[in-house]
Amino acid sequence: MDGKYLITIQGTHRSVHDPDDDDEFEELTTTADYADRSDRKLIKYIEYTNDDDHSAIPITNIIKIEKDRVTLVKRFDGNSGQMIFENGVRHHCVYVHEFGPISISIYTSSLAEDISENGGTLDLTYTMDFHGGFETEHKIRITLKKLEE
Numbered sequence: 355m356d357g358k359y360l361i362t363i364q365g366t367h368r369s370v371h372d373p374d375d376d377d378e379f380e381e382l383t384t385t386a387d388y389a390d391r392s393d394r395k396l397i398k399y400i401e402y403t404n405d406d407d408h409s410a411i412p413i414t415n416i417i418k419i420e421k422d423r424v425t426l427v428k429r430f431d432g433n434s435g436q437m438i439f440e441n442g443v444r445h446h447c448v449y450v451h452e453f454g455p456i457s458i459s460i461y462t463s464s465l466a467e468d469i470s471e472n473g474g475t476l477d478l479t480y481t482m483d484f485h486g487g488f489e490t491e492h493k494i495r496i497t498l499k500k501l502e503e
Contacts, residue, residue, distance in 0.1 A: 357387070357388055357471065357500060357501075358385060358386075358387065358500075358501045359385065359386045359387070359388050359397075359473065359498050359499060359500055359501060360383065360384075360385060360386070360498075360499045360501055361382075361383070361384060361385070361386035361397065361399050361496065361497070361498055361499075362381065362382070362383045362496070362497045362499075363380075363381065363382045363383075363494065363495075363496050364379070364380070364381045364494070364495045364496075364497075365379070365380050365381075365492060365493065365494040365495075366378065366379050366380075366492070366493050367380075367490050367491065367492045367493075368490065368491055369488070369489070369490055369491075370481065370489040370490060370491050371488070371489060382401055384399050384400065384401060385399065385501070386398060386399035386498065387399070388469075388471070388498060388500075390470070390471055393420065394418055394419060394420045395418075395419040395469055396416060396417070396418055396419075397416070397417040397419075397469075397496075397498065398414065398415070398416050398417075399415050400412050400413065400414055400415070401413050401415060403430070411430050412430060413428055413429070413430040414428070414429045414430065415427070415428055416429075417476075417496070419467055419469065419476065422440060422441060422465070423438065423439065423440045424438075424439040424440075424465060424467070424476065424478065425437070425438050425439070426439075428449070433454075433455060435447065435448040435449050435455055436448070437449060437458070437460055438460065439460065439462040439465055439478050439480060440462055440465070441462055441463070441464065441465050442462070442463075443461075443462065444459055444460065444461045445459070445460050445462075446458070446459050447459075447460060456484060457484070457485055458482050458483065458484055459482065459483045460480050460481070460482050461480060461481045461482075462478065462479070462480040463479050463480060463481070464477065464478070464479035464480075465477070465478055465479075469498055471500070472500060473497070473498045473499045473500050474497075474498055475495060475496065475497050475498070476494075476495070476496040476498075477493075477494070477495050477496075478492070478493070478494045478496075479491075479492070479493050479494075480492050
């Protein structure tokens, strides 16, 4: 990887089926590695299943940004899965959760990316359904900031 960065991931999600459902907000800030290749950009960071637990399992996340497509690969505890985001396309994926893999479907309605070696942002808006049933709406903003050397 080419350099060290600070990554902040801010996300909201809510149930599509319940109009009275409040948005749930989550935020993660940690260090990340960034690399710019000729055909893709790569961001790698580690999060943990439970920050308060001494037995927390590290989860390696790799965000691969290609022209009009973003792939999130998660790896931990011998498992891996991916989520694919592409404007106007529904992708069926396996999402790796600390409780095991889950089959999901993702429909991306908006993808905007402006990331370079100087940092930048990635914005995603998508819906996710689980086994064709329960559906949630998500908005995620990923901000990358280069750390001083």
